[in-house]
Amino acid sequence: MxxxxxxxxxxxxxxxxxxxxxxxxxxxKDLLGRIQExxxxxxxxxxxxxxxxxxxxxxxxxxFDVELGKLIAAELGVEAQFEETLWDSILAGVDSGRFDLACxxxxxxxxxxxxxxxxxxxxxxxKVLIVRSDNTEITKFEDLKGKTTANTISSTYAQVAQSxxxxxxxVDSLAETIExxxxxxxDATINSQDSFNTYMExxxxxxxxxxxxxxxxxxxxxxxxxxxxxxxxxxxxKALQKLRDNGKLAELSVKYFKTDxxxxx
Numbered sequence: 001m002x003x004x005x006x007x008x009x010x011x012x013x014x015x016x017x018x019x020x021x022x023x024x025x026x027x028x029k030d031l032l033g034r035i036q037e038x039x040x041x042x043x044x045x046x047x048x049x050x051x052x053x054x055x056x057x058x059x060x061x062x063x064f065d066v067e068l069g070k071l072i073a074a075e076l077g078v079e080a081q082f083e084e085t086l087w088d089s090i091l092a093g094v095d096s097g098r099f100d101l102a103c104x105x106x107x108x109x110x111x112x113x114x115x116x117x118x119x120x121x122x123x124x125x126x127k128v129l130i131v132r133s134d135n136t137e138i139t140k141f142e143d144l145k146g147k148t149t150a151n152t153i154s155s156t157y158a159q160v161a162q163s164x165x166x167x168x169x170x171v172d173s174l175a176e177t178i179e180x181x182x183x184x185x186x187d188a189t190i191n192s193q194d195s196f197n198t199y200m201e202x203x204x205x206x207x208x209x210x211x212x213x214x215x216x217x218x219x220x221x222x223x224x225x226x227x228x229x230x231x232x233x234x235x236x237x238k239a240l241q242k243l244r245d246n247g248k249l250a251e252l253s254v255k256y257f258k259t260d261x262x263x264x265x
Contacts, residue, residue: 031224032076032232035100040081041073044099047084048173051198051256052105064256065103068122071248072103072221075239086172087152091116094222101223101236105192107156108218117233119221122240122249123261126193127160127214132181133207138188140212147187150177157190160214174199181208194257216265 035041045053045065053063061082073080083099090106093099094116105125108118131138138147145165151158158168169186171177174195180186196210221236223229243249250260 030231031100031228032235035078035232036076039078041069041076041078042081042083042098042100043069043073044083044085044090044093044102045069045104046087046090046173047082048175049087049105049195050174050202051194052192053103064123064252065105067252068243068249069103071243072236072239075242076235088154091154091222094224097224100232101221103221105219106222108220109156109159112222115225116222117225117229119223119233119236120240121218121220122243123219123253123257124216124264125219125261126216126265127157127190128193128196128210129188129190129212130181130196130208131188131211132184133209135187135209135211138211141214144188149189150180150186151189151191156217161188161190178203178206178208182206194261197258198256 029037045061045063047053047055047061049063051063052065053061056062061084066082069082070080083093085093087104090099090102090104091112094102105123106112107125108121112118129138129141129144137143141160141164144161147166148169149158149161149166150169150171151161152172153168153170161168166188169180171180174191177186177189177191178199181189193210193213200206200208221240223233223236240249244262250262253259253261
């Protein structure tokens with residue numbers, strides 16, 4: 001009898017513990033869901049490439065892509081958390097999941113599109129070929145054959161230089177590149193027209209010039225290319241479209257680039 005009573009008590013305890021408890025929530029959130037749950041969007045950026053992303057005199061992180069990242073985060077209902085890193089670490093960090101996305105003037109290429117999901121283009125810019133003011137030998141991209149340039153190795157600028165037969169010296173910033181150019185340690189460099197214009201505003205006496213322009217380049221936001229990130233890509237594109245429609249994207253372009261670069265040019 002005691003054994004029967006003990007068994008019944010054990011069964012009652014099991015029913016009270018398991019029978020009345022709510023089933024566990026086994027639904028896994030995708031990347032957008034996790035971002036919204038934690039309340040922050042982790043954004044990769046360089047922090048030393050004006051006017052895209054740089055530090056002002058007060059040491060604050062500012063720039064076109066910084067403001068854009070904050071606006072996108074707000075549309076997702078979260079705060080922007082910027083992580084500064086070298087350019088060559090940005091895409092790798094997105095790929096590994098260290099960053100949710102990158103806002104750093106990333107140019108679209110078919111090769112990159114094979115590995116990353118991209119937002120719709122949000123800005124259009126031109127690559128420009130830059131030389132010293134006294135250089136009369138290099139006047140077009142084809143003249144780079146056998147010459148030395150400087151750029152971050154994984155950038156589209158370096159890829160273009162190499163495609164024309166140049167040897168690319170690795171650097172981490174535009175300022176370092178211009179220093180090499182002015183000191184005659186490289187022959188030329190390729191960069192964004194907007195970044196060149198911003199540099200010249202700050203250094204009007206710099207003895208450098210543009211000698212050639214590329215066709216317009218689409219600037220996009222890279223994210224991981226998997227099912228986990230699909231809803232984030234959709235949400236980012238929705239945010240960008242809203243910023244186009246309400247004029248804020250064009251306002252940011254004029255603020256930092258002095259012109260509306262939101263349309264193909």
